[in-house]
Amino acid sequence: MGVREGFEELYGAAPEGVWAAPGRVNLIGEYTDFNEGFVMPFALPHTAVAAVSRRTDGVLRLHSADIEGPVVELRIDELRPRTDTGWAAYPAGVVWVLREAGHEITGADLHLSSTVPTGAGLSSSAALEVVTALALNDLYGLGLGRPELARLAQRAENDFVGVPCGVMDQMASACSTEGHALHLDCRDLSLRQIPFDLASQDLALLVVDTRVKHALGDGAYAERREGCEEGARQLGVSHLRDIAYEDLQQALERLSDERLRRYVRHVVSDDHRVDRVVALLDAGDVRAIGPVLTEGHVSLRDDLRISCPELDLVVDTANASGALGARMTGGGFGGSAIVLVEAPEADTVAKAIEEAFGAAGFTAPRVFPAVPAAGAHRVGRSAS
Numbered sequence: 001m002g003v004r005e006g007f008e009e010l011y012g013a014a015p016e017g018v019w020a021a022p023g024r025v026n027l028i029g030e031y032t033d034f035n036e037g038f039v040m041p042f043a044l045p046h047t048a049v050a051a052v053s054r055r056t057d058g059v060l061r062l063h064s065a066d067i068e069g070p071v072v073e074l075r076i077d078e079l080r081p082r083t084d085t086g087w088a089a090y091p092a093g094v095v096w097v098l099r100e101a102g103h104e105i106t107g108a109d110l111h112l113s114s115t116v117p118t119g120a121g122l123s124s125s126a127a128l129e130v131v132t133a134l135a136l137n138d139l140y141g142l143g144l145g146r147p148e149l150a151r152l153a154q155r156a157e158n159d160f161v162g163v164p165c166g167v168m169d170q171m172a173s174a175c176s177t178e179g180h181a182l183h184l185d186c187r188d189l190s191l192r193q194i195p196f197d198l199a200s201q202d203l204a205l206l207v208v209d210t211r212v213k214h215a216l217g218d219g220a221y222a223e224r225r226e227g228c229e230e231g232a233r234q235l236g237v238s239h240l241r242d243i244a245y246e247d248l249q250q251a252l253e254r255l256s257d258e259r260l261r262r263y264v265r266h267v268v269s270d271d272h273r274v275d276r277v278v279a280l281l282d283a284g285d286v287r288a289i290g291p292v293l294t295e296g297h298v299s300l301r302d303d304l305r306i307s308c309p310e311l312d313l314v315v316d317t318a319n320a321s322g323a324l325g326a327r328m329t330g331g332g333f334g335g336s337a338i339v340l341v342e343a344p345e346a347d348t349v350a351k352a353i354e355e356a357f358g359a360a361g362f363t364a365p366r367v368f369p370a371v372p373a374a375g376a377h378r379v380g381r382s383a384s
């Protein structure tokens, strides 16, 4: 059953509209977004799809086809940050943040279903926030641009749900276009759509969901973030983005300890890797980005130390079996990796990874090819 029919069954009337917002993978630029640096994600074909109608009585009704349980009913003037409403905190947080920003939202009915795997580092949470934000923007005629919607969605996750994420995931979901990677400056949210057409080059990009999520993740993210902020403080800049790659060695010598040196080296060199990938794609040399991806993984593994045995096994096995390059993507400690391969080699490399996981006694990974898909959009018009 589609979300339109599901909505009708739940709420007894057709929705005013249906919207979709995708998950993402990040090609390069990890833990750089909150350092006001550069990232390069692209949208997956997997989307959160929501059927939504307005209400005038201050009530918010939320339902997910993917979660066991009844409709969550909330009063929008009683929404309070960090009060545990489970999954519903994501769409409720968007309503809260829009109202905090002065937009008049008088209620909504929402029913959604998503094909973005949850907790796999593919941003199912951002898809949920962005689909809600776009639906309300359209229904209430708020006139907000995509970057503004992404910023509000991020704030919903930061301030309402309580997850201190950067802005990359929401920007990727809100602003991606089909066939392109999104070159994003996380300082001013300026962006450029970079053609990333793998098929015409006879290349493929595999996403490998390791299906592990290590509990270590949440605290470690905050610790890396604080370390980066401390590094910036010691270097006398507002964010690590302000350290030029050419000045990296000199900057490292000015830092108080080895841990901060590793974090700073990762962030400044990953910003530089984004530049290098952009230059290679602009030059049409897609194959040459492979080693840069692997270099990024080594930096995340050895300097930022956010990888795990499963992610390392994906990267090592992929590269040993003929891939052009590979790296973990997203927050780390589990989640997904990406692998760039010659298209005819994709099956062989996928099989090698699956076999290596079997031999190591790991849970079988989920492997699928990813083609850059569209960002958030309205899906169709209801008759009413």
Ligand code: ADP
Binding pocket: 064, 065, 066, 067, 086, 087, 088, 090, 112, 113, 114, 117, 118, 119, 120, 121, 122, 123, 124, 125, 126, 128
């Ligand atoms: P990621 O964004 O990497 O997938 P997160 O932990 O940030 O992982 O977000 C996952 C959370 O988002 C889930 O635990 C759930 O609360 C919410 N979520 C994602 N998809 C859905 C869905 N289809 N229905 C309900 N909640 C969802």
Ligand code: MG
Binding pocket: 123, 124, 125, 126
């Ligand atoms: Mg998330």
